[in-house]
Amino acid sequence: MMKRVVALITAVLMVLTLPAVTLAGSRGRGRGRSGQLSMVGPPGRTQRTLPFDDMDESPWATGYVARAKARGLVRGVGQGNFNPQAAVRQAEVVAMVIRALDLEDEARKIEDVPALPGIQAVRWASGYLALAGRRGLIDLDELKPNASASRLLAAVLLAKAAGLEPIDEELRFTDARKIPKELAGYIAAAFKARLISGYEDGSFKPERSLSRAEMAALIDRLADREVGVTIRGTITVMTPSHITIDVTAYPLAEEIVVTIDGEHEAYTDLEVGFVVKVVLDGEGDVASITAVSAREVEGTIVALAPGEIRVRPEDDDDDDDDEAPVLTFTVGPNVTITLNDAPATWDDLQVGDEVELVIAAGVVTEIEAESKVQHTAGIIIAVHTGEPLHLKLLSARGTDKTLVAAPGVVVRHNDQVIAFAELLQGDIVRLTISRQLVTAVRIVARLTLAGATTVTGQITALGQATVTLDDGYPLRLSEHAVITLDGQTATLADLRVRDQATLTVRGQLVQTVQAQARVTELLGIVSALVRTDGVWWLSLLTAAGNQPIRLELAGTATASYRGAPLALDAVAREDTAKVSVRRDRVTAIRIVDRTLVTGMIMVIDFRAGTLSVKPENEQAIPGVLVPGAVLVYGETVLTMRELSAGDVVSARLSDGKIYSLRVITKRTP
Structure with missing residues (x-):
């Protein structure tokens, strides 16, 4: 199932972080639309048309240009055009960055015109250039405002504008030698911050010119960092005035830009379940939404029919009284199916399987299923190596059951894979069962071996005279069993579930138990640390509840900060601490960084x-x-x-x- 999750996350990131593009050409599948781009609001909202009629030349950049235009970061070239494939001039790049930093008003107040080659052709940008020079974003002596901007110039400018410090690390681009050493640190910083990236062949091409569309994509990324609050999540509720991302509702701006799968769309084309990136404007209203239409549903199969699957989704609600509703989905003819990470067919699926569905355009396109797995433990009383392989198991309840093994059953003993035929009568085993077949056997102990056998693991159950390790078979203690806890003589009553233990077994009875008490690690905020009648008490607020828990400190308890010893009375209220607890007593308090x-x-x-x-x-x-x-x-x-x-x-x-x-x-x- 995790492969599918990783694949979906990768697909989402490709859409939602495209501003860090290779800038090698068109992206996105596109539908070849031409004509006006509409900035469409939800019902009842103002709608207007962006005056860029030529975006069909670079359809992949539609969303970026639309967002940048809505935020006032880019301008058209006249007659309703943007000219997306034209080389962007250095003055234009500087102006976009100044706008993204919300410094345009300051730039417009500057009347001095820098003495630069070609400045007369871009006099409109003189204030932007002067302000960028004053702020150390550019070197005016080296700038050619009317010349095309290179990837190198744009990357360094973006890094400085984002406030990134140069990083002293080796660049891994195949053409890194073409990047001046004094600028390499800025390129490394911009790359790490995902403001820019390289090409698929491993190169960076620092001298290559940028197009206006490519620069719009980059400035969109910078603007997200500087002037817009960005939220990523899943649409859960939509109304004409608000959109809820996961659990938080956000008001919609009067005008919003919506992009779905790289296409400019209307707000009403969005659906609950879409994965989105939302950018808020200065008023905290949603200004743009970038969405991926494919969505995931996880749950359990409750019914199967030709071309149809019914699933009960995972219920994250803690209220057990309300069972999640059953959802019915149409299955596409070319659906891809995997079962337990292996290719499978429709006939391989069964009711009760846990599934993850990928749904696009209302049709299931991928199904990843995991068969329900059960575990059981017991003592082998018979092994049959004929077809089919099977064994007879004596359970802790004293009942026996014959279980058939899957053809590829894996048997392990002491972390080594052995043959099914090497199982012995008397072996204590833990079985993994899927679809009524034994798929894995782990030998916990071999009580038929001569002499004593040692078994090590975590105590998962304690009886009146039995100890169970790792959910295995309960082992009975001999009448004179010797028990130690942390090296001290103890009794069975001193042991607790989740303690670590090593048992010595002879004649199917436990002769010795060597246990180590479990130490629990807690993370929390210190509410109080006080001393009463010679005993220290710690009140710690944890993620588990609204009330601090009160813990007694052991007499040997210690405190530390950054590895150095700290007096207990130096632990302060509001300190965030990692606390070690053994047998309900605090043994150590480690203060995390107080920054x-x-x-x-x-x-x-x-x-x-x-x-x-x-x-x-x-x-x-x-x-x-x-x-x-x-x-x-x-x-x-x-x-x-x-x-x-x-x-x-x-x-x-x-x-x-x-x-x-x-x-x-x-x-x-």
């Missing part, structure tokens, strides 16, 4: 678990939420999907990892 980043969430990706926070007057800082990261608003613990682009937050963000985040103000819908 606090405060700013607005600019981009949030629920699928990847990433977001970027932009402090005032600084570049956005990206980060990935670590497992168990604590997200808080007031006294309420949030999930990631309750965050929104536009929220103002304070985050413990270090080395690209977010350990905790506190929402200061929520974005107003």
Whole structure:
């Protein structure tokens, strides 16, 4: 199933991040449309026509040019044309960048005309050029404003405009030697930030001229970083005035640009389930939507009929009283089917299989299925190597059952693959069963071997006189079994599920148990650390609930920060900490980086678990939420999907990892 997920994500990224293009030619499938481009709003919204009649020359760039025009970043060339294939001039590139940085008003106030070759042909750009020179974005002595702009010039300008510092690392382009050494660091930074990329043959072609369409695609990417809040997700609700992406509703601007699969479309052509990139304008309204029409549905097959499949989707709702509704889909004649990552046919599918459907234009085009897998454990009492292969198993309940093995059954003992015929009567085994066939056998212990046998694993069940490791067969303790816990003499009552243990088995009875207590790692925000009657108590707010949990510290508990010892009374309220707990007592408190980043969430990706926070007057800082990261608003613990682009937050963000985040103000819908 993961292959399909990776494939879909790749397809989405190709559409949603195309501004980092190779700039080698047309992209997108296109439908050969010609004539006017419509900027179409939802019902009741203003509609107008973009005056670019010639976009059929570069249909792949339609969406980028439309968005850039809507944001005021590009201009036409007159008579309703954009001239997308014409080489873009250096002055035009500078002007686009200044507009993307929201500095156009400042540029227009500059009356000085730089003394540059060819400046008279582009006097309109003199303010843009002067401002770019003052801000160190360009070297006016080397600029030729009326000459065509190269990929090298554009890439360096974009990197500087984005506030990227040069990166001292070797460029891997095949023609990297053509890039001046003093500019290589900017090219590396722009490439890493996905503002630009190379060609499929591994080259960069720094001297190649850019077209106006290609530059519009690049400036669209820069504008997303600088002046627009970008949200990526899935459409879940649509109304004439709002669109909901995942769980957050956003108001629609009076005029919006909609692109679906690279084609300019109307808002009403969007559908719930489309994967989208949404850009908000300065008012927080949706200004553009870029969508991919293919969508995924995951669930369980409940019925199959010729050309039709019925699936009960995965239900993410915690309310068990409401079962997810059954959905019916038409299956296309050329559907691609895989079962357990192997090519399959329609007849191979069965009710109960877990599936992931890819649906395009209302028809299922791909089905990835996994047969339902079960596990069982027991002692082998008979092995038959004739056709079909089968064995008889004695379960923990004392019942026996004959199980048929699949032709390719895999048998493992001590991490080595052995033949089915090498199974022995008395082996304790764990079986994997799919579609009523044994597909895998793992030998937990061989009690028929001479002498003692050792079994190591995690305790998964404890009985009055039995221990079960790794969901295997319960092993009975001898009357005089010796038990130790962390090297100290213990009893069966001292052991707990999930402790690690090594058992010595002789004559089908456990003679010794050597166990190590499980240590739980918690991540949370310190609410309090106090000492009462000589005992330290820690209150820790975790992602598990709105109330802090109260934990007693062991007498030998330690604290540290960045690897250095820290006194317990130096642990501060609001510190984000990793806490080790053994037997309900804290043994160690490790304070994560105390760096606090405060700013607005600019981009949030629920699928990847990433977001970027932009402090005032600084570049956005990206980060990935670590497992168990604590997200808080007031006294309420949030999930990631309750965050929104536009929220103002304070985050413990270090080395690209977010350990905790506190929402200061929520974005107003």
